[in-house]
Amino acid sequence: MVIRALSIATAVLLLTGLAYAQGHVATAKAPAGDAVVIHNGKAIPLEPGFRLYQGDVIRTGSDGSVGIMFIDGTRLGVGSGSECSIDDYRFDPVDDQYAFDLFMKRGSAVYSSGRLGKLKHEAVKIRTPRATVGVRGTRFLVKVE
Numbered sequence: 001m002v003i004r005a006l007s008i009a010t011a012v013l014l015l016t017g018l019a020y021a022q023g024h025v026a027t028a029k030a031p032a033g034d035a036v037v038i039h040n041g042k043a044i045p046l047e048p049g050f051r052l053y054q055g056d057v058i059r060t061g062s063d064g065s066v067g068i069m070f071i072d073g074t075r076l077g078v079g080s081g082s083e084c085s086i087d088d089y090r091f092d093p094v095d096d097q098y099a100f101d102l103f104m105k106r107g108s109a110v111y112s113s114g115r116l117g118k119l120k121h122e123a124v125k126i127r128t129p130r131a132t133v134g135v136r137g138t139r140f141l142v143k144v145e
Contacts, residue, residue, distance in 0.1 A: 024051035025089040026070040033080070034061025057085045060107065073114030074100065082107020087127075091116050098123040105129065106144050113138040 028037070031046035038057035044050070046066050052058070060066060060082045068076040072091040078084060088101035098120040102109075104127065117124050117138065125132055128144045 024053055024071075025086060025091075026052040026068045026076075028052060029067035029069050031064070031066040033063035033065065035059070035064040035066040035078075052086060054086050054089050057083065059083045070100070070114060070116070072116040074116055075110075075112040075114065076102070077110040079108035079110075082109060084109060093119065100124040101127065103127045104142055104144050108143040111142065 028035075028046045028050040029048060031048065031050075035046040036043045036059050037046055037050065037052060038044075038059065039053065043059075046058075052068065058066065058068070058078055060078055060080055062081055064080055064082075066078050068078065070076070070089065070091070083105040084107070085103045085105070086101075087103050088099045090097045090099040092098070093115075098116050100116055100123060102125070109126075111126060113121075113124070126142055128142065
């Protein structure tokens, strides 16, 4: 009974890990200075091409910045001294499933809509500690102090 339970638990962990490994939502572009991602509880320096996942936290130092390209073409430029998390992201036109939920804890970011914002703009939310921005345009700057 114990061996069977361990086998099932191992299979679930492997499948979950496989789905996570294949389910990146964005890619880091042109990181500069102090720019890290908190991924599975570990701080990892961002490099060009690093894959980002739902749940990842992006942090930049006083000299850091990073561009992020989401799979639908949405672009996010994260400025120095920033912290944001990818809380929810879904882009599935076949099943009409869309979500872009980013929490901007501090700092600044420039958002530029991709296909998700054009197909289902009401699914895009940028949250801050004091407000939620519903995206209706294609490009804007958010700054959280």
